Amino acid sequence: MQQSDWWSSFIDRSSSADVEMKRRKFVFYFTSYVGSTIIYLFAFQHINSENTLLKTVLFGGASLILVNVAFSHFFHEKKFFTYICGLCVSLMMLGLVYSGGHMNTGLYWVFPFPFVLFVLFGYQVGLASNLVVYGLIWFLLVNQQLIPAEYSDEEISRFLSSFLATVFLMFIGEFFRYQSHLEMESINIDKHRQANTDQLTKLPNRRFLDSVYIKQVIGEPGSNFPLTVVALDIDHFKQVNDTHGHHIGDEILKHFAGLLSSHSRDTDMVARIGGEEFVILFPQTELTRGYILAEKLRRVIEENCFYYENAPIPLTASFGVACALTDSDLNVAFKKADAQLYEAKESGRNQVK
Numbered sequence: 228m229q230q231s232d233w234w235s236s237f238i239d240r241s242s243s244a245d246v247e248m249k250r251r252k253f254v255f256y257f258t259s260y261v262g263s264t265i266i267y268l269f270a271f272q273h274i275n276s277e278n279t280l281l282k283t284v285l286f287g288g289a290s291l292i293l294v295n296v297a298f299s300h301f302f303h304e305k306k307f308f309t310y311i312c313g314l315c316v317s318l319m320m321l322g323l324v325y326s327g328g329h330m331n332t333g334l335y336w337v338f339p340f341p342f343v344l345f346v347l348f349g350y351q352v353g354l355a356s357n358l359v360v361y362g363l364i365w366f367l368l369v370n371q372q373l374i375p376a377e378y379s380d381e382e383i384s385r386f387l388s389s390f391l392a393t394v395f396l397m398f399i400g401e402f403f404r405y406q407s408h409l410e411m412e413s414i415n416i417d418k419h420r421q422a423n424t425d426q427l428t429k430l431p432n433r434r435f436l437d438s439v440y441i442k443q444v445i446g447e448p449g450s451n452f453p454l455t456v457v458a459l460d461i462d463h464f465k466q467v468n469d470t471h472g473h474h475i476g477d478e479i480l481k482h483f484a485g486l487l488s489s490h491s492r493d494t495d496m497v498a499r500i501g502g503e504e505f506v507i508l509f510p511q512t513e514l515t516r517g518y519i520l521a522e523k524l525r526r527v528i529e530e531n532c533f534y535y536e537n538a539p540i541p542l543t544a545s546f547g548v549a550c551a552l553t554d555s556d557l558n559v560a561f562k563k564a565d566a567q568l569y570e571a572k573e574s575g576r577n578q579v580k
């Protein structure tokens with residue numbers, strides 16, 4: 228696995244999408260329950276009116292919205308119902324213009340609805356649906372002989388221009404709101420990445436291992452166990468630091484991390500958990516195979532010394548190997564790998580135990 232790439236496979240964008248979905252759901256419920264209640268109140272206000280069409284639009288619209296939201300509670304996926312709600316809202320707008328509303332004031336009551344379409348559908352589909360509704364309203368208004376409502380020419384031209392301006396202003400507002408949401412999401416991801424990355428080697432750190440990776444492994448036992456844990460530690464690193472200086476020590480750590488990353492699979496997890504201590508987790512790997520992989524890495528390190536001013540600085544590491552067959556063995560496997568590493572150090576270093 229490339230050191231700089233490891234984070235991308237762990238980015239969890241679902242929580243950000245959840246925030247957007249929550250906002251949509253909230254507007255959906257609010258529009259549906261509060262909106263339908265208000266429309267019912269208007270409908271009852273006009274119960275004795277002779278405008279049957281207006282009564283049909285109000286009662287029909289409110290009932291459709293209410294039935295739709297009631298049904299949505301029985302399903303986990305709400306998207307379909309938000310679309311139906313958007314369709315009801317669009318029909319309500321057209322119904323108001325068509326019937327003229329109370330004393331031909333229908334045009335004024337259309338203005339709150341474009342916002343609902345933007346929130347329910349997002350800025351792109353929101354703009355498209357608002358423009359479709361606008362086109363249909365325009366068609367009704369320029370063909371007044373087709374509708375029962377009566378509007379004056381000034382009223383129509385003022386409505387068409389102010390409605391269009393409202394839709395575009397709402398589009399701009401929704402567009403920039405969404406852009407800042409994406410920016411905040413990327414800042415958030417970047418902060419998480421920094422907190423979970425070892426700044427020197429760019430490998431995942433202990434925090435990542437404990438709070439993200441292990442949770443994911445336990446959450447998907449089928450694709451991870453048996454899991455081999457390899458604890459490793461550079462030999463006599465203090466001596467390297469003392470001889471060549473701390474900054475060369477740092478370069479050696481980067482070189483070491485690069486060797487481990489480039490000689491393991493994308494599915495393996497290489498992490499720096501302390502000064503010169505590393506851990507490699509091999510998912511779906513039994514103990515015997517784990518020993519073979521650790522021995523391969525031991526040789527790679529031994530054979531690839533670090534060069535400083537064209538002079539080789541030999542490098543070796545000691546390894547401790549253990550295997551967890553299930554998630555409940557994981558803690559024991561970590562402790563066992565540490566104990567094995569200690570034994571490798573005690574037995575002379577540069578070996579796998």
Ligand SMILES: Nc1nc2c(ncn2[C@@H]2O[C@H](COP(=O)(O)OP(=O)(O)OP(=O)(O)O)[C@@H](O)[C@H]2O)c(=O)[nH]1
Nearest residue numbers: 460461462463464465466468473476477502503572
């Ligand atoms: N350059 C550098 N050195 C570090 C860093 N973190 C820890 N160290 C050094 O790593 C050394 C670890 O020394 P010890 O724990 O004595 O281990 P060792 O010398 O490798 O000996 P063994 O592990 O027993 O083989 C110390 O000198 C630390 O200062 C780092 O980020 N950069």
